Amino acid sequence: MVKVIAKPVVFLLCLLPAAYLAYGVYLAFSGGEDLLGPDPAQYLALETGEWAIRFLIASLAITPLRFLLNMPSLFRLRRMIGVYAYFYVCLHLLVFLWFLLGWQWDNIGREIAERPYITIGFSSFVLLTPLAATSFNVAQRKLGRKWKTLHRLTYACVILAVLHVVWIVRSSYFDAVLYGGLALVFLGYRVLRHYSESVRKYAIFG
Ligand code: HEM
Numbered sequence: 095m096v097k098v099i100a101k102p103v104v105f106l107l108c109l110l111p112a113a114y115l116a117y118g119v120y121l122a123f124s125g126g127e128d129l130l131g132p133d134p135a136q137y138l139a140l141e142t143g144e145w146a147i148r149f150l151i152a153s154l155a156i157t158p159l160r161f162l163l164n165m166p167s168l169f170r171l172r173r174m175i176g177v178y179a180y181f182y183v184c185l186h187l188l189v190f191l192w193f194l195l196g197w198q199w200d201n202i203g204r205e206i207a208e209r210p211y212i213t214i215g216f217s218s219f220v221l222l223t224p225l226a227a228t229s230f231n232v233a234q235r236k237l238g239r240k241w242k243t244l245h246r247l248t249y250a251c252v253i254l255a256v257l258h259v260v261w262i263v264r265s266s267y268f269d270a271v272l273y274g275g276l277a278l279v280f281l282g283y284r285v286l287r288h289y290s291e292s293v294r295k296y297a298i299f300g
Pocket of ligand 1: 139140143144145146147150183186187190212216218219255259262263
């Protein structure tokens, strides 16, 4: 029973931040209560970016948690969480193009080319695109073993996303250290698991 409802419940929970932000935008446009603070565009850019990296790192956490907690059913959530990461990256890009750049196409190319943190963020988005496009059963079946190889690109996407955040740091290093540290732990686990038999066999709940 828990297994059956877990997926739809997680699906709806992952949608909540987007629903909240969409409601905030609706209120801002209709002159209602101010949910997005004094600088709504900046708030939306930061929030969509935060949720994008949280979901990306959560998708990276599934494999270690599945083995350490001995819960194979967690794998059922991995693809959905990965697709949500891409969904929030798309919202983040949309906010950037719409609210920060006002669809000025000539500025968009210049921003991507001249601001290193945007170049890095955009590269992560580009690499995530084929992963999201092939995250469905049909694509997985058609690609066979190549699917797994292709989806190792996730590691590069996470590293680029963390670099993007590190580059933006102004006063507090908290986010950069938190996301960088989590990425290091979850990627490090994979490397250790690959080389060490005892790590492969270890589980907190046997
Ligand atoms: C699609 C290309 C991307 C563009 C154009 C972009 C642009 C931006 C911009 C303009 C900001 C606000 C910077 C500021 O405060 O002045 C930002 C922040 C942020 N972005 Fe991106 N980004 C991109 C991709 C990504 C990706 C792929 C991720 C993660 C998966 C991400 C995560 C974040 C995070 C977490 C922040 C907040 C950083 C902080 O705490 O200050 N971005 N991004």
